[in-house]
Amino acid sequence: MSHQLGRLVAQILQRYCGEIVEKVGNDLFMYGSKPIAMIVKSTGLPRTQVIESLRTLMKFDLAMFEATGPHVDYRLLPENVLLLIRYPRYLLQMKSKYGTEAELIIEELLQQATCSATLLLVTIANKYKDDKDKNLTIVTLKDTFISLATAAYIQQAPVAEIKEGSEIPNLVQVATIVPDLDTRALMQAMANPVDIKDNIYWKVNYDRFHQDFRDDIMIKAMTRRIDDTAGEVMRLLLQQMYLSSAAWAEESNAIPVTDLRESSRLTDKILLHHHLEHYLKVMEENGAGFIRRAGDAGGGQYCVQAKVAAKLLVEDVLDHVVTERLGSKAARIFRLIRAKKYVEEEDIQKNAMLPNKECKQLTYKLLEEHFISVQPMRKSQQVSGTQKGIYLYHVKLFEAVHVCREMCYASLHNLSRARRQLVSEHGRALDKQRRVRTIVHGMRMRSETEESINDVLETLTPPEVNLLAQVEKQLKQLSTAELELDRNLFILNWYLHYP
Amino acid sequence: MAGRGRGRGSNTSLTQEQMQALGIARGDNAPQILAPPPLFPKLETKPLPLNSDAATDYMVIVKDQFIEYLHESPAYVKANRETDGIERYSDKYKLLALDANKGRVLDCVWANFPPELRPQASRMRPSRKRKLDDSKDIEKRLQLLEKKETQENTNEMMATAGDDNKKQDDIDEDLEDEEEQEDEIDDGTDYANNYFDNGEDYEDEDDNLDDDPVY
Numbered sequence: 017m018s019h020q021l022g023r024l025v026a027q028i029l030q031r032y033c034g035e036i037v038e039k040v041g042n043d044l045f046m047y048g049s050k051p052i053a054m055i056v057k058s059t060g061l062p063r064t065q066v067i068e069s070l071r072t073l074m075k076f077d078l079a080m081f082e083a084t085g086p087h088v089d090y091r092l093l094p095e096n097v098l099l100l101i102r103y104p105r106y107l108l109q110m111k112s113k114y115g116t117e118a119e120l121i122i123e124e125l126l127q128q129a130t131c132s133a134t135l136l137l138v139t140i141a142n143k144y145k146d147d148k149d150k151n152l153t154i155v156t157l158k159d160t161f162i163s164l165a166t167a168a169y170i171q172q173a174p175v176a177e178i179k180e181g182s183e184i185p186n187l188v189q190v191a192t193i194v195p196d197l198d199t200r201a202l203m204q205a206m207a208n209p210v211d212i213k214d215n216i217y218w219k220v221n222y223d224r225f226h227q228d229f230r231d232d233i234m235i236k237a238m239t240r241r242i243d244d245t246a247g248e249v250m251r252l253l254l255q256q257m258y259l260s261s262a263a264w265a266e267e268s269n270a271i272p273v274t275d276l277r278e279s280s281r282l283t284d285k286i287l288l289h290h291h292l293e294h295y296l297k298v299m300e301e302n303g304a305g306f307i308r309r310a311g312d313a314g315g316g317q318y319c320v321q322a323k324v325a326a327k328l329l330v331e332d333v334l335d336h337v338v339t340e341r342l343g344s345k346a347a348r349i350f351r352l353i354r355a356k357k358y359v360e361e362e363d364i365q366k367n368a369m370l371p372n373k374e375c376k377q378l379t380y381k382l383l384e385e386h387f388i389s390v391q392p393m394r395k396s397q398q399v400s401g402t403q404k405g406i407y408l409y410h411v412k413l414f415e416a417v418h419v420c421r422e423m424c425y426a427s428l429h430n431l432s433r434a435r436r437q438l439v440s441e442h443g444r445a446l447d448k449q450r451r452v453r454t455i456v457h458g459m460r461m462r463s464e465t466e467e468s469i470n471d472v473l474e475t476l477t478p479p480e481v482n483l484l485a486q487v488e489k490q491l492k493q494l495s496t497a498e499l500e501l502d503r504n505l506f507i508l509n510w511y512l513h514y515p
Numbered sequence: 516m517a518g519r520g521r522g523r524g525s526n527t528s529l530t531q532e533q534m535q536a537l538g539i540a541r542g543d544n545a546p547q548i549l550a551p552p553p554l555f556p557k558l559e560t561k562p563l564p565l566n567s568d569a570a571t572d573y574m575v576i577v578k579d580q581f582i583e584y585l586h587e588s589p590a591y592v593k594a595n596r597e598t599d600g601i602e603r604y605s606d607k608y609k610l611l612a613l614d615a616n617k618g619r620v621l622d623c624v625w626a627n628f629p630p631e632l633r634p635q636a637s638r639m640r641p642s643r644k645r646k647l648d649d650s651k652d653i654e655k656r657l658q659l660l661e662k663k664e665t666q667e668n669t670n671e672m673m674a675t676a677g678d679d680n681k682k683q684d685d686i687d688e689d690l691e692d693e694e695e696q697e698d699e700i701d702d703g704t705d706y707a708n709n710y711f712d713n714g715e716d717y718e719d720e721d722d723n724l725d726d727d728p729v730y
Contacts (some may be wrong), residue, residue, distance in 0.1 A: 030583050037593040052631060071621045071632055072590040081629050103581055104574035123577075127584055130624055145526040176626045183630040217624055230533055340563065373538050423653070495575040496565045 020425035022046065025097045027432040032100055036061060040069040041078070044092040051089050072230045075129045076100075077219070081171050083184040089382050099222055101502045106225050107444060110169070113228075117152065117160040120144070125220050130173045132214035135196055137161060138205045154202050165194045168224045170435050173217040227263050234306060234325055242298060253307060257320050266514055270310040270317035306329050325515045327413070330511040333414055333504060337423070338387055345370055346378045350411070354387055358408040363437070379409065386419045387411070393466060414512075421508045424501050432491070433499070435494045442487045451482050452476055589621045 022045050030038035030148070039059050055066050070090055073079035083091045103126055111119040119492045120140050125131055125437060131139075131392030164170050171192045176185035188475050197217065233392040256275055257268040270509070274294065280289050288295070296318060300309050305324045311317040331354065349368050353359055356367075361457050366374045382388045393406040439446065452475060459469050529537070565571075585591055625633045 033584060034591045034593060037590075067632055068589075068592045068621070071623060071628070072592060074621045074628060074632065075621055077592065083629065088631060101578075104577040107577050108570055108574055112570075127581070127588075128622070130627075171625070174627070176624075185627055185629070187627060207543075340560065343560070376538050446669060492567075492575055493565060495569060495578060496571050499571065499574055499578075 018422055020422045020429065021094055023430040024425045025092070025094045025434075027429050027436075028097055028100055029078075031432060031436070033069075036065050036188035037069040037072050037349060039312070040066055041073060041092055041097070044073075044079065044090060045094060049089040049091040055090070077129065081184075083182075086182070086184075088184060098505070101498060102222075102506075104499065105229070105502070106220070106222075109225060109228055114160065114164070117157055118164055118169075120152075121157065121161055121164060125218065130217045130219045131147070132217055133161060133197060134202060134205050136218065137197075137202060140205055154206060157201060158202060162194060162197065165192065165218070168192065168221055170218050171221040171224075173219045189321050224262075226506070226510075230322070230510060233329065233507070234322075237325070237329065238299065238303060238306065241303065242295075244453055245285065245291070246286050246295055246299055246303070248285060249276075249280075249281065249292065249299060250306065252276050252283075253318065253320050255279065264322070264513065266321075266323040267308075268320040268322070270319055272314045273318070274314055275314040276318075281333060299460055326507070326511040326514060329507050330413070331416055333507055334387070334413075334420060337420055342378065342381055343383070345374070346382055349375065349378050350382060350387060353409050354411045354413075358391065358410045361407060361409065364409065370445070383409075387416050389415065417508050417511055421505065421512075423506065424505050428498060428505075429502050431494050431498050435491060438487060438490060438494075442483065445480055445484055446487070448475065448480070 022042065024054070025045055026038050026042040029041040035381075036182055039061060040055055043059050047054075052066060052070070053064070055061075055070075056063050059066065061069075070079065072436060073090075073092070074081070076096075077093065079090055079092050082091060106126070107119055107123055110122045121136065124136055124140050124507065128136065137157050141152060141157060161170075172190050174187040174189050177188050180184050231251070233246045234254065235250045238250040245370065252269060253276065256271040257265075260271065261268040267275045272291065276296075277289070277292055280292055283289075293316070296307070296309075296316070299307055300318070303319055308319045308321055309316060310319045335347055335351060337399075338350045345368075349364060350369075352364060352368055356363070359367075361376070361379065364379060365372050368375050370378070383390060388409050389412050391408040391410060393408060452472060455472050457470055459472065620634050
């Protein structure tokens with residue numbers, strides 16, 4: 017709940033839902049929870065608009081309400097607002113892992129926020145009915161939907177429970193039951209989508225996606241550190257982990273090697289099957305502590321240490337950030353302090369192999385940016401004036417991660433701001449381009465002659481085209497940077513997730 | 516404060532030795548900087564290039580699509596636009612585009628929402644006590660009207676055909692005035708004021724602030 021987070025949340029809301037929602041959201045962010053009348057009072061917006069904004073926020077799970085007696089207070093969920101940036105990543109994950117149908121389902125569900133299964137499938141099927149190269153049928157869509165529900169990428173939305181004597185619903189989480197959709201009923205619904213009476217609502221389970229991201233990161237780390245086969249072993253280990261322990265456990269329950277061997281037989285990698293034990297040994301000794309040998313029973317047991325992995329990755333992120341911000345020498349000092357835990361200033365100078373003055377300067381700079389902390393130790397017996405206190409430098413990882421996260425928020429805000437500036441500066445040209453594109457698209461649809469299409473295209477002058485190309489490139493760069501920052505944020509949050 | 520007690524006369528909190536230990540020698544002091552730091556400091560190193568592959572392109576496109584979708588859906592709350600009073604040719608189209616979006620309500624699962632957010636919320640506001648609900652009031656009112664009617668009749672008799680209409684208006688006005696006065700005398704509190712809400716001013720004023728708790 018920091019200042020930077022507030023700025024970022026406001027900026028995101030502005031970009032996605034407009035200024036009025038931003039105002040309401042920001043008001044809620046600043047004051048915690050509030051009833052409608054108070055929002056109306058403090059924002060000065062008309063009541064209808066506040067209500068509309070709250071509807072938007074509630075629909076996309078960006079806010080929630082709490083009922084105390086007859087009054088309803090609303091509260092913003094900033095962490096969910098941040099997830100809006102991550103939506104494209106969810107879709108990419110779906111597309112690469114499960115194909116186009118899954119992507120379409122998740123896309124539609126993200127857009128609708130909550131939707132009943134029948135309506136969702138029917139909408140998609142109707143939307144792409146004429147699209148020959150997608151070749152969708154309601155049957156494949158249904159199967160994909162069921163497999164997504166089984167894999168818990170989508171879950172049932174909370175159900176409203178109304179107590180007697182009050183009109184305010186009480187949202188209760190329900191366990192997801194994989195639906196049994198009838199193809200014939202779906203076909204019928206496709207013909208006339210108006211009378212769909214499905215009242216089981218679904219929504220995207222972000223947590224499941226985050227587990228996937230985490231697994232991908234861990235597998236990629238192993239692949240880069242050792243080789244592809246080690247990555248494959250990691251994947252098998254994680255697969256086994258899901259069977260026996262909680263998804264976000266700090267350390268998984270012990271996984272017997274025999275189970276791994278069993279599942280490795282299913283993969284077609286002979287190398288993996290033959291050298292499984294070797295790989296496990298190497299990973300244990302040289303895999304940065306991602307796995308740990310837990311026992312020897314049954315041919316050996318291994319644990320996946322997710323918390324250790326998160327810590328290592330976060331340290332890497334921090335190293336990287338320090339390197340990029342203050343240079344490699346500062347990064348060396350940072351690593352040195354972290355390795356030595358508590359270290360005096362003189363020792364830093366001795367060990368960092370840097371000129372005294374530069375070393376000091378960099379240390380203070382690190383301190384100034386809150387990457388490292390200092391712990392003063394005083395010798396109380398000696399009262400002489402010249403006696404210096406001992407200052408021990410150390411890295412408080414938790415705090416450093418927080419600092420880094422704030423930086424991410426700040427730069428995300430800046431990016432968004434820069435983008436807004438850019439768009440408003442070139443608004444006219446961008447508008448013109450959009451209009452020309454729609455006209456040309458319409459002409460193509462009517463299959464008009466190339467000549468007349470070219471005539472329309474030429475209304476954009478060459479300097480304008482150049483400018484637009486430049487603006488587009490910049491916008492793309494900003495978007496890419498946003499996605500990258502979000503990746504960093506994911507790792508940082510993963511670490512902070514463990515108490 | 517430490518310096519004062521030892522009587523060294525220096526106004527800094529650090530002694531000379533400490534300064535030296537920090538690497539600051541005599542005369543080494545940097546000149547004081549009086550200007551604020553620049554708003555956009557220069558980057559010391561070039562930032563890393565962003566990798567752009569098919570996946571990133573895809574994500575950028577998908578993101579823009581999602582934002583566009585939101586902007587066109589009713590989720591994007593627009594302000595009631597104020598015009599500057601000058602009619603423009605383009606207004607017609609702008610208004611058309613606005614109207615297309617205006618009537619649409621966000622499609623939500625209303626059962627999961629508190630009643631005040633549901634679309635019919637405006638109609639579900641607590642109904643106020645109407646003046647005429649009381650049978651006594653009705654009786655009073657009827658008597659009043661009867662009295663007026665008799666008055667009216669006598670007036671009409673006196674009036675000539677020519678200024679009949681004018682007279683009628685006058686009488687109507689009188690009648691209204693009287694009615695209003697009557698109303699106000701009714702029971703002396705402001706409950707008697709006309710509270711009837713036809714919903715017209717619902718948009719521009721929040722009139723039920725008094726319903727809400729005071730914090």
